[in-house]
Each structure stands twice: as C-alpha cells, then as structure tokens.
Amino acid sequence: MYNSKLYVEKELQYQDKVAGLYRKELKDLPEGKLSVNMVKGKPYYFRLLNGKKTYLGNGDNEVVQALQKRYFLEESLKRMECNQILLDQLAKGYCEADVQDLILQAPKAYRQMPLDSFHLSETDFSGWGSSSYERNLKYPENLVHRTLKGDFVRSKSEAIISNLLFTKEIEYRYEELITIHGKSISPDFRIAVKSENRIKLLEHFGMIGNPNYLEDAMWKIKFYLENGLKPWEDVIFTFEDIHGNINTQLIDEILESFCR
Incomplete structure (x- = not known):
C-alpha cells in the first residue's frame, strides 16, 4: 500500500x-x-x-x-x-495500513491469516508495470529523462508524472504499443487502477503553444473519442499551458482521484 x-x-x-x-x-x-x-x-x-x-x-x-x-x-x-x-x-x-504490519501487531488468533485474504480485486497488478511489454521505440535519442522507476522518457513533464505514479506505488507502463480498432497507438501511459480493477490510459500534452504539436494532440483526443474511449473513465488528459508550464499539484490531484 x-x-x-x-x-x-x-x-x-x-x-x-x-x-x-x-x-x-x-x-x-x-x-x-x-x-x-x-x-x-x-x-x-x-x-x-x-x-x-x-x-x-x-x-x-x-x-x-x-x-x-x-x-x-x-x-x-x-x-x-x-x-x-x-x-x-x-x-x-499518519497510520500506515500495511498488511504485514497489521498482522505483526494483531492478536495471536489473527496472525496466521493467509495474505490472499487481503486481495480484494480480481486482478493482481503487482509487478504489472515492470513486466515485459512492447514499447514504442521510435526516436530513441529523445528518451533522455531517467525516472525513479529507471525508465527513460521523452520530457521532464513525463518524468514528473512517472515519478508521481512510482512514489504512489501505482503500476504503469510508458508508451506501450497497443491496438485500438485496428490502429496501432502508444499512449504516454497505461495505468493499473486497482480500485476499479482495470487499465486506464493517460495522455500528457505539453507543447500546446506549438501549432503542429497542438494539431497532433487534437487528432489523438479525437481518435480516442471516436473509438468510444470516455474521458476520465477510460483515458485521462493532462496539459501544460501555452508557455510549457506544468501544474504538478493539479496532476497529483488528478492521479489521486482517477488512478487509485
């Protein structure tokens, strides 16, 4: 936890x-x-x-x-x-609700309880983000920002999001190649949301002050909507302002609200 x-x-x-x-x-x-x-x-x-x-x-x-x-x-x-x-x-x-700590501090009658009893969701996402998956390897020279997890990402903002997910112990995959209705695409992040027992996508848009970048961003948003992915329920969008400034506190609140 x-x-x-x-x-x-x-x-x-x-x-x-x-x-x-x-x-x-x-x-x-x-x-x-x-x-x-x-x-x-x-x-x-x-x-x-x-x-x-x-x-x-x-x-x-x-x-x-x-x-x-x-x-x-x-x-x-x-x-x-x-x-x-x-x-x-x-x-x-603050009182940590860690299973191991609870068992150690519990009365003797409860200390032999199987750990499986604490798995409330059907899917076990433990280690999912670190397991092998097919990544988007285009322009590897742009993968220059190392994250706490050990990944290399393309922007400082993506590094911030990666580190927030890592410190929150939220499993994620960066730029995993997936197929949506026959189209190959690599969202910035695929995130395992334990509370909903499902995977959500997260796209971060940084250089929206750049007309070409903004056009590509709008295409991506349109693609998701046209293929039935619902904002916040299936895919999360985060943005920087036109000057490239990122609101880390707001993104932290978004991750807390939609990715736990």
Whole structure:
C-alpha cells in the first residue's frame, strides 16, 4: 500500500526550503507597507512606516516594487507556515495500513491469516508495470529523462508524472504499443487502477503553444473519442499551458482521484 507519509514528508521538506529562501529574501527588502491613490486611472504610491506616510511616485519606483514583493513574500510565508503545521501533524499522526504490519501487531488468533485474504480485486497488478511489454521505440535519442522507476522518457513533464505514479506505488507502463480498432497507438501511459480493477490510459500534452504539436494532440483526443474511449473513465488528459508550464499539484490531484 502507498505510504502517504513519504509524500507528506517530502512536501514538508520542500516548503521548509522555499520558506527559508523567502525569509532570506525579505531581509534585503525595505520595511513598510504600501497605499495607493488612483488619479485618472494612474496610481500614485505612498509608503507607510512607523506612522509616517511618504510619497513614492508611480509604479516605476524601485521602492514600490520592493514593497510589493515584500507583501507577496510575507503572504506566501503565512500560508506556508500554516501548511507546515498541518503537514507536520499529518506526518506525525499518519497510520500506515500495511498488511504485514497489521498482522505483526494483531492478536495471536489473527496472525496466521493467509495474505490472499487481503486481495480484494480480481486482478493482481503487482509487478504489472515492470513486466515485459512492447514499447514504442521510435526516436530513441529523445528518451533522455531517467525516472525513479529507471525508465527513460521523452520530457521532464513525463518524468514528473512517472515519478508521481512510482512514489504512489501505482503500476504503469510508458508508451506501450497497443491496438485500438485496428490502429496501432502508444499512449504516454497505461495505468493499473486497482480500485476499479482495470487499465486506464493517460495522455500528457505539453507543447500546446506549438501549432503542429497542438494539431497532433487534437487528432489523438479525437481518435480516442471516436473509438468510444470516455474521458476520465477510460483515458485521462493532462496539459501544460501555452508557455510549457506544468501544474504538478493539479496532476497529483488528478492521479489521486482517477488512478487509485
């Protein structure tokens, strides 16, 4: 079973690191807060410090920009500190529901229970993702990003998704060649969803700001829909924005919701 405590501890470490960087940055920023008067749609800024109000001019003023940065760093820190308290509580209070641990801690009358009794699904996906399968081997020179599982994938975003699946102990196969209604295709991921006792596909679309890439992405989505695959039920789609930015937290929530 996936141990959420590991993910929580890693997130806590990440937020500790970022919060430390923010606090360091704040030391070099001026003290005070901003107020603004709008005159005919143009902002005029004032600095509030120790009960005094000092005129700073418009938004081109370096002090204005520094105080704006201070505000966002301080507000971010407030949220991080709240998150850190909650994450720390979760990490300390988390109880792993591992079968072996349960058996070891159980009364003697329950310690001889066969492990098969805990297999609730008809299909055993254990090791499915690591077993032999036919992969798409086109353009092997693009397989440059190594994942925690040991695979090589084509993009950093696919590496992120692979690593999220791996740390969640969700079995998956990368770019497996399959046939859908006579057409050979290799989805980015085939994922074993234990709760539904089935396989789902996941396609990640990264360079949607590129017209040629977007055209290929739309063809793929259209292909799945025309062949009866239903979004989220049969195939999951994840995207980056037109600038190539990926929302890792959103993808993590999608995997939790549809791939467990």
